[in-house]
Amino acid sequence: MIDEKKPCLSGSGLTKVFGFGYYKTAAVDHVDFDFYEGEIVSIVGESGSGKTTLAKMLLGLINATEGQIYFQGKKLNLNTYKKKQEYWKNIQAIFQDPFSSYNIFNKIDSVLLDCIHMRGGRKLSHEKKVELMAEACSFVNLKFEELTNKYPFELSGGQMQRLMIARIFLLKPKILLADEPTSMIDASCRATILGMLMKLHIETGMTLIFITHDVGLAYYVSDKIYIMEHGKFVESGTPDDVILHPKEAYTQRLINDVPKIHEVWDLSTV
Amino acid sequence: MSNVMLEVNELTTKYITRFREDVYAVDHVSLKVDEGKSLGIAGESGCGKSTLALSLMGYYFPPLHYTGGNIIINGRNISGMNPDDVRKSILGTEIAYIPQSAMNALNPTRKIINFIEDVIHAHDEYFPKKEIYELARGCFELLGLPADVLQKYPVELSGGMKQRTVIAISVILYPKVLIADEPSSALDVTSQKMVIKMLRDLMEKGLIKSLIFITHELPLLKNVTDDIMVMYAGQIVEKGTAEETVFDPLHPYARGLMGSIIVPEKGLRECELAAIPGVPPNLKNPPAGCRFAERCKYVRPECQSLSIPLRDVDGGRAYRCLLSENELREIYAREDCKNDR
Numbered sequence: 001m002i003d004e005k006k007p008c009l010s011g012s013g014l015t016k017v018f019g020f021g022y023y024k025t026a027a028v029d030h031v032d033f034d035f036y037e038g039e040i041v042s043i044v045g046e047s048g049s050g051k052t053t054l055a056k057m058l059l060g061l062i063n064a065t066e067g068q069i070y071f072q073g074k075k076l077n078l079n080t081y082k083k084k085q086e087y088w089k090n091i092q093a094i095f096q097d098p099f100s101s102y103n104i105f106n107k108i109d110s111v112l113l114d115c116i117h118m119r120g121g122r123k124l125s126h127e128k129k130v131e132l133m134a135e136a137c138s139f140v141n142l143k144f145e146e147l148t149n150k151y152p153f154e155l156s157g158g159q160m161q162r163l164m165i166a167r168i169f170l171l172k173p174k175i176l177l178a179d180e181p182t183s184m185i186d187a188s189c190r191a192t193i194l195g196m197l198m199k200l201h202i203e204t205g206m207t208l209i210f211i212t213h214d215v216g217l218a219y220y221v222s223d224k225i226y227i228m229e230h231g232k233f234v235e236s237g238t239p240d241d242v243i244l245h246p247k248e249a250y251t252q253r254l255i256n257d258v259p260k261i262h263e264v265w266d267l268s269t270v
Numbered sequence: 271m272s273n274v275m276l277e278v279n280e281l282t283t284k285y286i287t288r289f290r291e292d293v294y295a296v297d298h299v300s301l302k303v304d305e306g307k308s309l310g311i312a313g314e315s316g317c318g319k320s321t322l323a324l325s326l327m328g329y330y331f332p333p334l335h336y337t338g339g340n341i342i343i344n345g346r347n348i349s350g351m352n353p354d355d356v357r358k359s360i361l362g363t364e365i366a367y368i369p370q371s372a373m374n375a376l377n378p379t380r381k382i383i384n385f386i387e388d389v390i391h392a393h394d395e396y397f398p399k400k401e402i403y404e405l406a407r408g409c410f411e412l413l414g415l416p417a418d419v420l421q422k423y424p425v426e427l428s429g430g431m432k433q434r435t436v437i438a439i440s441v442i443l444y445p446k447v448l449i450a451d452e453p454s455s456a457l458d459v460t461s462q463k464m465v466i467k468m469l470r471d472l473m474e475k476g477l478i479k480s481l482i483f484i485t486h487e488l489p490l491l492k493n494v495t496d497d498i499m500v501m502y503a504g505q506i507v508e509k510g511t512a513e514e515t516v517f518d519p520l521h522p523y524a525r526g527l528m529g530s531i532i533v534p535e536k537g538l539r540e541c542e543l544a545a546i547p548g549v550p551p552n553l554k555n556p557p558a559g560c561r562f563a564e565r566c567k568y569v570r571p572e573c574q575s576l577s578i579p580l581r582d583v584d585g586g587r588a589y590r591c592l593l594s595e596n597e598l599r600e601i602y603a604r605e606d607c608k609n610d611r
Binding site: 046047141156157185186187188189190191192194195213214215216217218219220239240243244253254255257258259260261262263264265267 | 314315429458459460462463466467470486487488489490492493516526527529530531532533534535536538539543544545546547549
């Protein structure tokens with residue numbers, strides 16, 4: 001099954017160095033990976049392990065110091081803004097903090113309208129556009145009629161995060177990068193958001209890349225897990241291998257530090 | 271028979287908004303914490319967990335107002351006291367409170383020792399500074415924090431260290447009860463574990479007598495506290511020991527919460543995550559009947575109109591639902607059966 005799949009996004013020797021001389025730190029250090037089409041991948045690590053830097057590089061927001069990213073087998077070239085815009089039609093992201101992800105001066109209709117325009121729907125009739133927006137909102141259990149003429153800050157955190165998924169639903173990118181999408185919302189809302197992302201994944205067949213520090217979440221959703229420590233991937237494989245039978249000491253420590261329900265949480269090993 | 275450290279009877283507090291609307295965020299809450307025990311409070315965001323913590327201190331400032339009930343700490347009733355008296359004689363010595371994201375409140379231009387001086391001078395103006403230093407060093411060493419932290423600025427400390435320092439400062443006067451509101455929510459797993467270990471140490475070494483721990487992470491509560499209380503829309507909906515509440519919840523809302531737990535354990539991938547649909551009710555005009563009725567799967571027509579009391583079950587448990595224990599268990603058994611197939 002796997003060998004039929006084409007790599008969607010891959011990287012070889014990807015490196016990002018911040019600072020120079022004495023202060024030189026490699027946030028991401030010679031990382032190789034292959035993300036296949038339609039896969040759900042998780043990148044797990046503690047804070048400061050370089051997860052977000054890697055995400056920013058994949059999105060083309062910062063340039064890599066060394067190494068190359070390949071998108072659908074071709075070298076990624078983002079020299080001009082036009083090329084970046086073209087690339088962003090294929091890759092989209094959901095960020096940790098929904099409150100700072102929106103332009104506070106734009107109303108919600110225009111957020112969604114922009115997405116339709118980006119997919120080449122600029123010449124559609126107004127009724128068609130409203131229909132599309134209403135469809136996207138109903139996909140995430142929001143009512144479009146209640147959202148029109150509202151500003152993003154009038155919504156709650158969970159609603160904003162759901163609106164973000166509605167945006168993704170309209171844009172239908174090939175890759176969705178979710179950078180800690182559920183760390184700022186509570187447990188029952190987290191289940192809702194995850195359910196929607198899974199539904200979206202099944203409907204569109206997009207590649208989902210989760211970046212998270214929550215080992216339980218990674219174990220629950222993903223097909224493949226990468227464990228990141230100090231800018232390097234220390235372990236990768238299927239969730240059952242990595243989480244239930246970890247080999248590296250770092251992974252073992254990470255999993256031991258998570259409170260469990262059925263097992264006793266050992267507090268002596270701090 | 272251990273003595274009761276904190277007893278709360280029918281405590282009700284409200285917020286008065288600037289449009290003169292009353293929001294009853296804590297509605298007739300009664301609880302009891304024994305010496306040497308810890309109580310966990312769970313619930314969604316906006317269900318009144320943090321307001322309950324604020325109300326328990328007995329130190330009210332607008333828009334929060336006290337309306338009824340009493341709080342008894344170690345045999346002393348503090349409800350209805352003058353806020354200044356509460357600040358002078360209760361806070362810090364009887365009850366201590368760590369608010370959410372307390373570590374962000376450390377003033378970056380002052381050393382850690384200055385914060386401790388402030389705390390002690392608020393209670394005793396003429397306490398000599400030299401003795402404060404000795405006291406602080408003793409306390410920090412007891413808790414496994416290096417003493418040179420005292421001479422550092424907050425920016426020099428990492429997030430986990432800052433949080434542990436804040437906890438150490440809050441227990442410097444040996445309070446009877448410590449209320450910790452989401453002490454580990456902004457930390458990664460390793461620092462979280464260190465903070466939790468420290469809270470456990472506090473109890474074991476006798477710096478505090480009882481602990482109230484507020485969080486929405488149920489796996490954490492199960493491992494830290496003896497009892498768990500689930501709140502919904504300002505009311506207690508379920509009360510019991512940690513084991514019972516997590517593995518055998520009675521109230522439909524508590525059951526929904528337990529269904530949304532994600533932990534890296536075997537068998538998680540096979541079960542389906544249960545999300546609770548809908549949003550909590552607006553507390554400006556709460557529904558007349560059961561407050562969970564709108565989102566409840568097992569709702570009956572009577573639920574909308576009858577006000578439902580907290581029912582006591584044998585073994586110190588309690589839940590707030592119209593259905594009896596047997597009826598609920600029957601429904602859950604049928605549902606589990608369906609899931610298995």
